[in-house]
């Protein structure tokens with residue numbers, strides 16, 4: 001539905017007849033999605049107020065401090081450096097088409113290493129040390145025909 005008089009456009013993400021969302025996220029809470037106007041996608045981590053360590057995916061308890069209630073949610077920086085990478089030439093059990101690359105990305109601003117897919121270039125061309133930037137976009141289509149939204153890193157050119 002849209003209200004043209006207010007200049008407002010709302011895009012429905014739902015099939016009107018069966019009430020199934022057109023999109024779904026790979027796992028709730030990993031990143032902010034859908035995005036508000038002007039909002040940048042970011043991975044959602046948490047940080048221990050006692051020792052300052054950051055965890056992605058989130059942990060409910062810091063494995064260093066074991067103190068309840070010390071975790072706060074933080075948005076991670078989107079720029080990272082590839083720590084390691086692997087090219088996969090068989091389909092993933094979840095249905096990601098090969099070849100694709102994944103690996104670990106270091107985010108120096110948050111002092112955290114995250115596991116991620118790589119996108120936007122020949123999978124064989126990702127190498128450790130390369131600078132990458134976060135993107136949030138479809139990674140596959142599930143059995144219900146929904147686009148599954150996930151996070152990936154692209155090369156910074």
Ligand SMILES: [Zn+2]
Pocket residue numbers: 048049050051052053062063064065066
């Ligand atoms: Zn801690």
